Amino acid sequence: MRLVELYDDYQDVFNDFVGAQPQSQFLQSWQWGEFQRALNRNVWRIGIKQSNQFISTAQIVSHHLPLGKSYLYLPRGPILMPGLDLQTQRQIIELYLSKARDIAYATKKENEIFLRLEPVQGCSEEAILPLPLQKKSSIQPQHTQIIDLELDEKILLENMHQKTRYNINLAKKKGVRIIQSNKEEDLKKFIHLAKLTAARANFEIWSDQYYHQMFAALSKEKMISIWLAEYEKETLVANLAINYGDTVTYLHGGSANKYKELMAPHLLQWQQILWARNNDYRYYDFWGTAPEGSKKEKMWQGITRFKQGFGGEQINYPGTYDFIYDNTWYQLYNFVKKFR
Helix, strand or coil: EEEEEEEHHHHHHHHHHHHHHHCHHHHCHHHHHHHHHCCCCCEEEEEEECCCCEEEEEEEEEEEEEEEEEEECCCCEEECCCCCCHHHHHHHHHHHHHHHHHHHHHHHHHHHEEECCCCCCCCCHHHHCCCCCCCECCCCCCCCEECCCCCCCCHHHCCCHEEEEEEEEHHHCCCCCCEEEECCHHHCCCCCCCHHHHHHHHCCCCCHHHHHHHHHHCCCCCCEEEEEEEEEEEEEEEEEEEEEEEEEEEEEECCCCCCHHHHHHHHHHHHHHHHHHHCCCCCCCCCCCCCCCCCCCCHHHHHHHHHHCCEEEEECCCEEEEEECCCCHHHHHHHCCCCC
């Protein structure tokens, strides 16, 4: 087993591996890394080979902190080939921890104080627990709802909650129209509705610039779609979806403050699911739920009920873990975070 740094000439090899894994993780795609670079963040890509074959890859991104500090982040990764035994999984994580420490030493001017990683399905919690890692609250959703698109359309409908099917049909009867777009002007509609939703629900969203840079980076590869639900020439709902590997991910959404009775979000999601199925994607990921007993259960109750209404399977990831380089600064970072 050996670790290999992957440079630009490895782009296709890297993406082929990440995209070939079940429920492909777009945050580990090469294109997402290029988007992070556009945000002025450093990016490293690493692979692990066994018998001259890749069995794991990782994309690490540096995030700036105040006072000239930063941390290394492995979003929804590393990616491991399914079926590896616990010992091999643990060895892979240990190799990445060692390499990340090397990165921290080599870029001392960046002053990285910890590495944050978010292993996915190929890595079990049992492989992680013996390692010197501290479990933290998740950045990306630890729980999600995923639909298997190999099922017949009839079965997909039968697997929904009865109320969800009713709302889809109601939106159709009322004349809600669905549009898929890759136009910048429709991104502006999404941002507007996302801001309305954030103000209504009292949460923060990314800046306009962030969404525009994301769109610019991912639209080149046709990885991002804007989905709109319209009624009488008004946009009622707008969603962003990421198309990567075998999975379409419903990333973010926003809705207007009126015509709630038309149930446009239900029809919009159903059309996104059908599009993914008809375009040979295997999975549709709702990107975050808060099941019973989770920290965000109460806060996300309505969102979770809406997403689970479409059926599918609840997927639980091992969680988020920190590997600490500088304990003093790490404790200060966590202390300050409590008051933000």
